[in-house]
Amino acid sequence: MKIIDARVVISSPGRNYVTLVIETESGVIGVGDATLNGRELSVASYLRDHVVPLLIGREANRIEDTWHYLYKGSYWRRGPVQMTAIAAVDIALWDIKGKVAGLPVYELLGGAAREGVMVYGHATGADLDELKDDFRKHLDAGYKAVRAQCSVPGLSKTYGVPPADGRMYEPASGSLPQQDVWETTAYLDFAPRMMEAIREEFGFGVHLLHDVHHRLTPIEAARLGAALEPYRPFWMEDPTPAEDQSAFRLIREHTTTPIAVGEVFNSIWDCQQLITERLIDYIRTSVSHAGGITHLRRIFSLAELYGVKSGSHGAGDLSPVSFAAALHVDLSIPNFGVQEYMGHREPANEVFHTSYSFENGYMHPGNLPGLGVEFDEKAAAAFPYDPKYLPVNRKLDGTVHDW
Structure with a gap:
């Protein structure tokens, strides 16, 4: 069962969220979360520009292989941007596997x-x-x-x-x-x-x-x-x-x-x-x-x-x-x-x-089969991305401190 489409949806229904939608040739769709608060667009770009092109044509059931393909294949490993992007793919593929099997993912x-x-x-x-x-x-x-x-x-x-x-x-x-x-x-x-x-x-x-x-x-x-x-x-x-x-x-x-x-x-x-x-x-x-x-x-x-x-x-x-x-x-x-x-x-x-x-x-x-979450892309379009930042913390003398 091959992947025929993968798209990144950025929306802000109360908070900013980056959602990856993966579609298979059989019509089964899986969703993954790619949200990195305050740096959402970096993960969205990583997915759109570097990961999505690699997914088209891959077998959706090969979760372990895909994980290593995206992790080891990039050479520049780890860090919040890459690992959040890989997580979105991985979660979506587990969602698909559960739906195909007719079982919730925990089973x-x-x-x-x-x-x-x-x-x-x-x-x-x-x-x-x-x-x-x-x-x-x-x-x-x-x-x-x-x-x-x-x-x-x-x-x-x-x-x-x-x-x-x-x-x-x-x-x-x-x-x-x-x-x-x-x-x-x-x-x-x-x-x-x-x-x-x-x-x-x-x-x-x-x-x-x-x-x-x-x-x-x-x-x-x-x-x-x-x-x-x-x-x-x-x-x-x-x-x-x-x-x-x-x-x-x-x-x-x-x-x-x-x-x-x-x-x-x-x-x-x-x-x-x-x-x-x-x-x-x-x-x-x-x-x-x-x-x-x-x-x-x-x-x-x-x-x-x-x-x-x-x-x-x-x-x-x-x-x-x-x-x-x-x-x-x-x-x-x-x-x-x-x-x-x-x-x-x-x-x-x-x-x-x-x-x-x-x-x-x-x-x-x-x-429900898969993750048990349905993502409404049409509804998401009504809530456009809203740029925001997490706070910066300073001590009383002005020194930047951990927030």
């Missing part, structure tokens, strides 16, 4: 290893009272795991807390990146008080997560991890910039707080040391940024050998196609930990029609 991956996928939501607030209110709403909705982020007193903006007007982090169309201001001491003083307040209000019967978002030095992260231990967090996410894998050894030596990292990783080699030296507890690589279902399963298989669980990134800037693919992987692997779930802004449901479901803190990808 092709070995079948369900659990009844559902535990997901965590995001509770936020401009102050502790607002955070508690939002946290309670998540518990009332059935969540078993909730991430807590709150504005740090003295800072005009804090990561994880959306703007008061309900907009996204990304600024309005056509403007330069938003400039945020950061001060580490204020954060290190406040974060333990925030976690203490949540535990005092809601007890220890809910999994409590927190995202540092790469802001700390290794010794600062070690200090924070030690300070959070009494509140038994499910994890401390991205405590220090992920590129320096050896830094996590220092953190590990000073705290027993579980560590999660990896949403910015693109390949198994990016996280090899962290996994094999047991420097982390959860690996957060995502299906759309780490080479698709084929490569993400390799990462999770390596992690399984060393007792590391999955905790995949699932932000709203990854399309419903990506999230569906993640759920199929989550449901099938033995070392699943938790899945991030932020949902998608309207009118995404006009463009992406999904079969996955949420009930009592767990999600299921559904049992």
